[in-house]
Amino acid sequence: MTSETQLYPKKYKLVRERDSLTKEGGRILWIDWDTDGTFHSSHNEPKLDRSLILDPHHMNYTWMTTVVTEIVEQREDYIKFRTTNSVYELFIEK
Numbered sequence: 001m002t003s004e005t006q007l008y009p010k011k012y013k014l015v016r017e018r019d020s021l022t023k024e025g026g027r028i029l030w031i032d033w034d035t036d037g038t039f040h041s042s043h044n045e046p047k048l049d050r051s052l053i054l055d056p057h058h059m060n061y062t063w064m065t066t067v068v069t070e071i072v073e074q075r076e077d078y079i080k081f082r083t084t085n086s087v088y089e090l091f092i093e094k
Contacts, residue, residue, distance in 0.1 A: 014054055017087040023063040025055035046071055046079055
């Protein structure tokens with residue numbers, strides 16, 4: 001049996017600005033929500049009003065942000081974004 005870590009090597013590092021909380025994972029998804037707060041759809045790109053989920057798998061995850069309110073900076077290997085209650089930096093290893 002193959003573990004989740006072997007399937008998805010850790011290539012994403014998410015750092016919360018206010019306390020330097022750091023989480024690492026092998027996959028990310030950006031989630032759209034319905035107006036009632038339930039899951040609507042998932043995407044590979046960030047966009048306003050989406051949440052980031054780090055290591056989504058089988059109704060579980062390593063970390064999920066509140067919705068994105070501003071994309072401060074975006075490059076191929078880095079995204080800095082503001083959510084409802086935090087500022088995050090996402091480092092992407094290529």
